[in-house]
Each structure stands twice: as C-alpha cells, then as structure tokens.
Amino acid sequence: MYPIIILSITGLVTLFLGFLKSKKILLPASLFFVALAFLSNFIDWNKPGLYFSDMLESNNLSILFSGIILLSAFLIMALSKGFIDDEHAHPAEYFAILQFSLVGAIMMTNFQNLIMLFIGVEILSVSMYVLTGSDKRNIRGNEAALKYFLMGAFATGIMLFGIAMLYGANYSFNISTARIWLEQTQVATRPVFLYVGVTFLLIGLLFKVSAAPFHFWTPDVYDGAPTIFTTFMSTIVKTAGFAAIYRILEVSYSPLYNFWWVMIIVMAVLSLFISNITAVAQSSFKRMLAFSSISHAGYMLMAIVGLSNKTDSSIVFYSLAYSLATLSAFGVLMIVSQEKLIDGRPDESINVLNGLSKKNPFLAVVLAVSMFSLAGIPLTAGFWGKFYVFADAASRGHIWLLIIAILMSAVGIYYYFKPIMAAYMKDGDGENIRLSSFYKIILGFTTAGSVLLGLLPNLVRELL
Amino acid sequence: MLALTLILLPLIGSILLLLLKGSNANTSKNVAIVLSLATFAIAIYAFCTFNSEMPIEAKYTWMKDLNINFHLGLDGISLLMVALTAFLVPLIILSTYKLSYKNHATFYALILLAETALMGVFMAKDIFLFYFFFEAALIPVYFLAAIWGGKDAPRITFKMFIYTIFGSLFMLVAIVYLYMNGGTANIEQLSVTAKLISPTNQNLLFWAFFIAFAIKMPVLPFHSWQPDTYSESPTPATMLLSGLLSKMGVYGLIRIMLPLSPVGVANWGLFGMVLAIIGLIYGSVIAIQQNNIKRLIAYSSFAHMGLMAAGVLSGTLSGIQGALLQMVAHGINAVGLFFIVKIIYDRTGTRELSALGGITQKTPALSIYFMIIMLGSVALPLTNGFVGEFLLLKSVYDKNVWLGAIAGLTIILGAVYMLRLMQRSMFGESNKVTAKFKDVSGTEVAVLLPIAIMVILMGVFPNIFLKITEPAVNSILQMISSK
Numbered sequence: 001m002y003p004i005i006i007l008s009i010t011g012l013v014t015l016f017l018g019f020l021k022s023k024k025i026l027l028p029a030s031l032f033f034v035a036l037a038f039l040s041n042f043i044d045w046n047k048p049g050l051y052f053s054d055m056l057e058s059n060n061l062s063i064l065f066s067g068i069i070l071l072s073a074f075l076i077m078a079l080s081k082g083f084i085d086d087e088h089a090h091p092a093e094y095f096a097i098l099q100f101s102l103v104g105a106i107m108m109t110n111f112q113n114l115i116m117l118f119i120g121v122e123i124l125s126v127s128m129y130v131l132t133g134s135d136k137r138n139i140r141g142n143e144a145a146l147k148y149f150l151m152g153a154f155a156t157g158i159m160l161f162g163i164a165m166l167y168g169a170n171y172s173f174n175i176s177t178a179r180i181w182l183e184q185t186q187v188a189t190r191p192v193f194l195y196v197g198v199t200f201l202l203i204g205l206l207f208k209v210s211a212a213p214f215h216f217w218t219p220d221v222y223d224g225a226p227t228i229f230t231t232f233m234s235t236i237v238k239t240a241g242f243a244a245i246y247r248i249l250e251v252s253y254s255p256l257y258n259f260w261w262v263m264i265i266v267m268a269v270l271s272l273f274i275s276n277i278t279a280v281a282q283s284s285f286k287r288m289l290a291f292s293s294i295s296h297a298g299y300m301l302m303a304i305v306g307l308s309n310k311t312d313s314s315i316v317f318y319s320l321a322y323s324l325a326t327l328s329a330f331g332v333l334m335i336v337s338q339e340k341l342i343d344g345r346p347d348e349s350i351n352v353l354n355g356l357s358k359k360n361p362f363l364a365v366v367l368a369v370s371m372f373s374l375a376g377i378p379l380t381a382g383f384w385g386k387f388y389v390f391a392d393a394a395s396r397g398h399i400w401l402l403i404i405a406i407l408m409s410a411v412g413i414y415y416y417f418k419p420i421m422a423a424y425m426k427d428g429d430g431e432n433i434r435l436s437s438f439y440k441i442i443l444g445f446t447t448a449g450s451v452l453l454g455l456l457p458n459l460v461r462e463l464l
Numbered sequence: 465m466l467a468l469t470l471i472l473l474p475l476i477g478s479i480l481l482l483l484l485k486g487s488n489a490n491t492s493k494n495v496a497i498v499l500s501l502a503t504f505a506i507a508i509y510a511f512c513t514f515n516s517e518m519p520i521e522a523k524y525t526w527m528k529d530l531n532i533n534f535h536l537g538l539d540g541i542s543l544l545m546v547a548l549t550a551f552l553v554p555l556i557i558l559s560t561y562k563l564s565y566k567n568h569a570t571f572y573a574l575i576l577l578a579e580t581a582l583m584g585v586f587m588a589k590d591i592f593l594f595y596f597f598f599e600a601a602l603i604p605v606y607f608l609a610a611i612w613g614g615k616d617a618p619r620i621t622f623k624m625f626i627y628t629i630f631g632s633l634f635m636l637v638a639i640v641y642l643y644m645n646g647g648t649a650n651i652e653q654l655s656v657t658a659k660l661i662s663p664t665n666q667n668l669l670f671w672a673f674f675i676a677f678a679i680k681m682p683v684l685p686f687h688s689w690q691p692d693t694y695s696e697s698p699t700p701a702t703m704l705l706s707g708l709l710s711k712m713g714v715y716g717l718i719r720i721m722l723p724l725s726p727v728g729v730a731n732w733g734l735f736g737m738v739l740a741i742i743g744l745i746y747g748s749v750i751a752i753q754q755n756n757i758k759r760l761i762a763y764s765s766f767a768h769m770g771l772m773a774a775g776v777l778s779g780t781l782s783g784i785q786g787a788l789l790q791m792v793a794h795g796i797n798a799v800g801l802f803f804i805v806k807i808i809y810d811r812t813g814t815r816e817l818s819a820l821g822g823i824t825q826k827t828p829a830l831s832i833y834f835m836i837i838m839l840g841s842v843a844l845p846l847t848n849g850f851v852g853e854f855l856l857l858k859s860v861y862d863k864n865v866w867l868g869a870i871a872g873l874t875i876i877l878g879a880v881y882m883l884r885l886m887q888r889s890m891f892g893e894s895n896k897v898t899a900k901f902k903d904v905s906g907t908e909v910a911v912l913l914p915i916a917i918m919v920i921l922m923g924v925f926p927n928i929f930l931k932i933t934e935p936a937v938n939s940i941l942q943m944i945s946s947k
Binding site: 310372377378379383387390391394395399402403406407409410413414417421424425426456457458461462 | 526527528529595596599600603607610611617618622625626629630633634636637640641643644
C-alpha cells in the first residue's frame with residue numbers, strides 16, 4: 001500500500017524539483033524515491049489486508065509483483081543516466097511520469113475492485129503513450145505514440161465495456177463478491193453478458209501484455225519508442241498486465257475455467273507461433289526483442305492455462321527472470337547503439353553488436369547471459385521460468401501445447417543466438433567501448449541475478 | 465563429499481582461470497593442468513576404493529517444494545565414466561601445450577567448465593540434475609568450437625548447437641511428463657512409475673529419449689552435424705566432443721532410456737538397432753573414401769557410436785557391458801587419433817591424405833604410437849577395442865542373427881579404413897610435404913604414452929573394468945525386467 005502513497009507524493013515532488021536550475025539532482029532523487037517505495041513495499045509482508053474501503057487488497061503475491069515492478073523501475077531509471085537527463089529534454093517530467101505510471105502498475109497488482117483495475121490500467125497506459133512519443137524529433141517515435149494511443153484507447157474501451165457487462169451480471173465491481181455470486185448461481189441461469197464481459201476484460205488486458213492476436217502495435221511501438229521506455233514497456237507493463245490477468249482469473253473466474261481456457265490456449269499458441277517465426281527474419285535487434293516479448297507473453301499464458309495452486313509463483317518467477325534478462329539486453333543495446341549513428345539516430349540492428357567481445361568483453365558476457373536466459377538454456381533463470389510454466393501446462397494435461405511450446409523454444413534459440421554470434425564470432429569496426437562503473441554495477445546485477453536464479457531458483461520460488 | 469569434490473575442483477579451476485585473465489599463457493596452462501590432474505587423482509582414489517556394495521552418494525536439497533534434489537551418486541557405471549573424463553581432460557589440456565591460443569584463460573576455463581558439466585552428467589541421480597548438466601556441457605564446448613574454430617566454424621557449430629538443443633527439448637518434455645506422473649525426480653524411483661505408463665505413451669517416451677541421445681552420439685539419421693563440426697572445430701574441442709560428449713548420449717541411453725521406457729525399448733529397440741547398424745556401415749564406407757584425415761576419423765567415430773547404440777538397445781548384459789567398455793576404449797582412442805592428426809597438421813599444414821606419406825622414416829616413434837592406437841581402434845585382440853566390440857557384436861547377434869552378421873562387417877571395414885590411413889600417411893616414400901617432419905617432442909609423448917599404455921592395459925585386463933560395472937548394469941537390467 002505504501003508504495004502507492006509514496007510514489008504519488010514523490011511524483012509531484014519530482015515535478016517541482018524540475019524548477020531547480022541544476023537538473024543533476026533529478027536522477028538520484030528519483031532513484032531514491034523508487035528505492036524508498038521498493039523498501040516500503042515489504043512492510044506489509046505477511047500482513048494481508050484490504051485498504052481504502054475494499055478498493056485494494058495487499059497480499060504476499062501482490063507485494064512480490066510490486067517488488068518486481070519497482071526493482072525493474074529502479075534499474076531502468078539507473079540505466080537512463082545520460083539518455084534522458086540532458087538539459088534540452090524535460091527530465092523532471094519524464095521522471096515524474098515514470099513514478100506516476102508505477103502507481104498505476106502497482107494498482108494493477110492489488111486491485112480488489114474492477115474500477116481500480118481500470119484506473120490502474122489507464123494511469124499506466126496514458127503515461128506510456130506520452131513516454132513513447134517523448135523524443136519529439138524522431139518521426140518514428142511520433143508514429144509509434146499515435147499508433148499506441150489509438151490502439152490502446154480502443155482496447156481500454158473494450159475493457160471498460162467488459163467491466164460494465166460484468167457489473168450487470170454480478171451487481172458488483174468487487175472481485176471477491178463476483179466469485180461468491182458465481183458460486184451461488186446455477187450454470188444455466190448465468191447471463192450471456194457474464195461471458196462476454198469476461199472475454200472483453202481479458203481482451204483489454206491481453207492487449208497490454210501484447211499477446212497475439214492483439215500484438216500488432218508491439219513491433220512498431222517498441223521500435224519507435226526511445227529504448228529506455230521500450231525497456232519499461234516490455235518489463236513493467238508486462239509484469240503488471242500478467243499480475244492483473246492472473247488476479248482476475250484466479251480470484252473471480254476460476255470456476256469459469258472451462259469457458260476461458262480455450263481462448264487462452266489459442267492466444268498462447270498464436271503468440272508463440274507468430275512471434276517466434278517472425279523474429280527469425282528480423283535484422284533489427286530492437287524489433288527482434290519486440291517479437292521476443294510477444295513470445296514470452298505466450299509462455300506466460302501457458303502458466304495461466306495451467307491455473308493451479310503453483311501458478312502464482314510460476315508467473316512471479318517468470319516475470320522476474322524475463323525482466324532481468326530483458327533489462328540486460330536493452331541495456332547493452334542502449335550503450336552499444338550510441339556508438340554508431342545512422343542519420344543521427346542510434347543504429348539498432350544486430351550488426352551493431354559485431355565484435356562486441358573484443359570491444360568490451362563485459363558487455364558481451366552480459367548480452368550472452370541475457371540471450372541464454374531468454375532462450376531458456378540451463379544455468380540461467382530463464383530455464384526454470386520456462387520449466388515452471390511448462391509444468392503448469394502439463395499438470396492440466398495440455399501435452400500438445402507443451403510440444404508446440406518446445407518446438408517454438410527451439411526456434412527461439414536460433415534467433416537468440418544471432419546476437420551472441422555477432423558479438424563473439426564476427427569482427428566489428430569502431431573503437432573499444434568504455435563503460436562507466438555505474439553501468440557495470442547495474443548490468444552486473446541483472447546478469448548475476450539471472451545466473452543466481454538459474455542455479456538456485458528456490459530463492460524466489462519459496463517466497464510463496 | 466567425494467562426488468561433490470569431483471564437480472567442484474574443475475569448477476574452481478575455471479573460475480580461477482577467469483580471475484587470472486590478465487596473466488600469461490603458461491600460468492593459464494599450469495592452473496588448468498594442475499586442477500585437472502587433481503581431479504584425476506581424486507577419481508583414481510574413488511576408483512581404487514570403490515565398493516559396489518556401498519556406492520558413494522551425496523544428496524543436497526535443491527528445490528524442496530518440487531522434490532528435486534542435487535543428488536549425486538557413484539555406482540560402477542558412473543565411476544567408469546567419471547574416471548574416463550578425469551583421465552582424458554588432462555591429456556586434452558596437455559595436447560595444447562605447444563600452441564598458444566588467443567584468450568588462453570577463457571579457453572582453458574571453458575575446457576574445465578565442460579569437465580564440470582560432464583562430471584555432473586555422469587553422477588546425477590536426479591533426472592532434472594541430469595538434464596541440467598547435459599545441456600550445460602554443450603555451452604562451453606560450443607564456444608570452444610565456435611570461437612577458436614576454423615573459418616566456417618560459426619555456421620557449423622551453430623547448426624550443431626541448434627540440432628542438439630532441439631533434441632534435448634524432446635527429452636525435457638518426456639522428463640516433465642514422467643515427473644508429473646511420478647511426483648519424484650529420482651531416476652530409480654521414476655523407473656517404478658515408468659512401468660505403470662501405457663504402452664503407447666512409453667513408445668512416445670522412447671522416441672523422445674532416443675532422438676535426444678541419438679543426436680548427441682550421433683546415430684543415423686541424426687548425424688549430419690557431426691563430420692563438419694569435428695573437422696572445423698579446434699582439436700581440443702573435437703577431442704571433447706568425440707571423446708566425452710558423445711559418451712553422454714550412450715550413457716543417457718543406458719541410464720535414462722532403458723529404465724524409463726522399458727516397453728518402448730522392447731517395442732522399438734530393434735528398429736533403433738537397425739538404424740544404428742545402417743549408420744555403422746554407412747559411416748565406415750564413407751570413412752574409406754575420405755581424403756581428409758580429420759573427417760576420416762570423424763566418420764569412424766560415427767561408426768563406432770552406432771555399434772555402441774545397437775548394443776545398448778539390445779538390452780542385454782553383454783550389450784551394455786560391451787558398450788561401457790567400448791565407450792572408454794573409444795574415448796581414449798579418439799583423443800589419441802585426433803591428437804595424431806593435429807601433430808601431422810601442425811608440421812605439414814595439411815590434412816589431405818593424398819599429400820602425405822613416408823612419415824615413418826622421419827619419426828618412427830610417432831608411427832609406433834599411431835600403430836598401437838590404430839590397432840585399438842580396429843579392435844585387434846589384446847587391445848582395448850577388442851573386448852568391447854566382441855561383447856557388442858555378440859549382443860547384436862543374440863538379438864538378431866542377420867543384424868549381427870551385417871554388424872560384423874565393421875571389423876573388416878574398420879580395418880580397411882584405418883590401415884589405409886596408416887599406410888598412406890605413414891608409409892611409402894616421403895615427399896616434399898613430409899620431408900622435414902620433426903620427431904615427437906616431450907609433451908607430445910606425455911599425451912601419447914598414457915594413451916598407448918591404456919590401449920594395451922585395457923586389452924589385457926578388461927576384467928578390471930567389467931567387474932566394476934557389472935553390479936550396476938545388473939541392477940539396471942533388473943529395473944527393466946521385474947514387472
């Protein structure tokens with residue numbers, strides 16, 4: 001609960017800090033605020049309870065999701081050093097918006113009322129629309145922002161429509177009340193718009209996590225947005241989205257499993273197929289990561305399909321593993337792409353990684369570990385993440401889904417290896433890359449985290 | 465503790481090497497050789513004090529809620545493979561002593577990392593631990609082969625990597641399926657579960673496991689990555705691949721596939737044997753026509769692996785015992801042969817058989833070593849290849865007379881290509897290329913001599929090894945047969 005309050009206040013404070021002459025204080029201050037929110041998040045550990053007249057519920061699961069979100073936010077802000085805090089941009093606004101968006105993301109992890117879910121989604125999305133277009137001189141960024149906004153507004157509309165229908169069916173916005181109502185009514189007497197409502201609500205949320213067939217915005221938006229905000233989108237928005245999907249289905253609609261599992265399975269398979277096959281042909285590293293993000297939405301949907309008592313920790317683990325690896329990958333891309341400009345814009349193709357192992361061995365190792373983790377190769381966190389979601393799907397007997405997912409992981413390994421091969425086996429031109437110790441600490445942390453969780457997954461798994 | 469030390473020592477070595485990155489090449493070599501020899505010493509200690517009544521076990525909790533443990537065990541089969549690994553890795557490191565590789569610290573660290581993973585594979589008693597190390601072994605070898613390999617190495621090793629990972633993903637599905645049914649990850653306990661699984665699903669399990677291990681060995685028709693990878697990789701990586709990594713496949717067949725899909729093996733084992741034996745003949749015939757000596761040995765390796773697979777798939781005591789003995793023999797011989805190819809290549813700059821000849825006149829010592837190892841490879845009596853190959857052929861013959869007869873051709877074909885290799889390269893008149901061939905040096909003898917000794921020692925006293933593995937093999941056979 002505390003992070004919501006803290007970040008709402010510190011967001012405003014950050015805006016006012018923008019009036020100061022020196023912008024240097026903004027980054028440390030924002031980092032401090034997010035760190036404060038992260039620590040305060042754990043005050044409620046093992047103290048579940050309802051807040052704000054049953055609007056939000058805090059429990060260990062929501063605290064873990066919020067923890068992942070705040071941790072990723074901290075790391076992303078740290079990586080933003082030198083990218084958005086220059087004098088010409090408006091760093092105060094960016095940092096404030098980032099903090100506000102975190103409030104929305106955290107609401108999505110612990111809503112008890114569908115209104116709060118909607119508000120959370122809106123706060124997060126509107127912030128993202130703004131940040132996507134924040135680089136005003138970049139025409140692709142503007143296109144991406146407009147695209148994201150139009151599609152996103154449409155999806156939110158559908159979601160709101162779904163929420164309205166669910167109110168008509170349950171006479172309540174409260175998700176626990178909805179569950180009680182659902183268990184008391186006979187199957188035959190359930191109104192049709194209950195099912196339509198669930199479907200629309202899920203569509204709205206699946207749009208946010210970029211699951212196929214609602215993924216069309218993803219490649220363009222990821223590609224067009226400044227890399228730092230792409231990182232934000234692919235880690236925090238995804239974690240929050242899956243927290244919300246899991247929460248709504250687990251708390252309210254697990255009795256309707258027989259209704260929604262077909263839909264989720266179809267989306268999981270579509271996400272896996274479309275993203276993995278398309279990613280193979282990408283020459284831009286950033287676009288490849290965009291498709292990889294769609295594919296990971298597919299894997300996480302497999303955990304939803306296997307909804308059982310361990311699904312929560314599977315999704316938590318997967319989110320964390322995925323966030324760490326994605327952060328490393330985008331971090332490397334951000335640093336390396338600055339080295340070579342094409343028409344004044346950073347070069348974000350896979351070729352820019354050529355010869356990285358000679359130019360900076362540390363970055364090459366970070367890149368390799370993150371690609372291994374995304375590909376799900378043992379010794380990295382990504383392997384156990386995949387293992388848990390596969391086991392969840394298998395526990396419900398969906399062996400065919402498992403086989404498709406396995407085949408698609410093999411395809412995944414193919415394209416995740418292209419950056420590694422570029423870094424280690426190709427010769428690149430250009431100078432050696434110097435890295436400040438600040439970046440080294442951040443990227444070292446994400447890399448060590450991926451390896452540590454790969455060896456001892458229980459560190460996180462046993463928290464729930 | 466002993467089991468854990470075998471894994472930790474090489475791991476410590478590789479970490480140490482990465483920390484010493486700035487130092488000169490000799491330091492790296494010495495650290496690598498000292499730690500691999502220390503591992504070897506411990507393996508020898510384990511070998512000498514081994515008691516099949518009381519196998520060494522070590523169990524640490526890994527993932528409590530899932531009942532997955534870091535469970536290591538050293539029974540006869542494991543011990544043999546561990547000893548082989550511990551014996552070969554120092555030799556592989558020693559074989560690089562004369563050369564200096566760029567980024568030497570990383571190079572040796574990767575070799576020791578591969579040793580760590582191999583030790584893990586050969587000792588794992590938990591199926592997830594097995595899978596974990598099985599995959600982990602590939603990564604260092606991939607980097608070794610790709611970074612230090614020839615011009616085409618990135619493309620070829622990438623193919624190998626995708627191919628083998630693809631195969632092991634099937635194994636992962638099978639493992640998850642068994643684990644879901646049994647609720648345990650202990651391989652012995654799973655073999656009880658496996659018997660309750662319907663025959664249709666057992667057949668699927670068989671294929672999932674067989675494809676994974678067949679790609680690793682490789683067995684026809686999953687071999688297309690092998691000759692290119694073996695010939696393009698730097699020699700130490702080729703030695704690791706042919707001497708040790710391919711053995712993980714056979715070991716997996718014995719340890720995982722036989723107990724966990726007994727009905728599948730009964731139904732499809734013969735089919736697998738036919739594949740393996742077609743591969744055996746095919747590989748031998750191609751080896752006869754090879755001009756590139758590294759490729760020639762790659763194909764001969766492929767042929768030998770086929771016979772081992774056929775023996776294991778027969779599911780008999782003699783088949784498995786033969787395969788185990790042959791794994792050790794082939795591991796040693798392959799490392800020896802690839803090393804001799806490297807010696808020839810370093811001095812003449814060519815691997816073309818047609819360009820060579822008359823090396824014996826310049827260095828009789830090398831041709832003596834070559835002769836001994838070659839005779840081991842063609843399975844002459846009193847060399848290490850003989851007993852294993854005999855047992856393997858017997859097991860195939862017992863299963864099906866015709867198959868046995870066809871497989872028997874390997875003795876003739878093997879002799880043809882090995883003798884052709886020997887004769888064309890070593891004998892005859894020396895030419896321009898081989899005129900200035902230097903005699904073998906000290907470190908080269910240090911590699912070749914232990915190998916030559918082992919070739920003869922194993923040929924004369926095969927019982928040392930057969931006795932150690934027999935109880936373990938019998939317990940596996942019991943797992944399969946008892947209803």
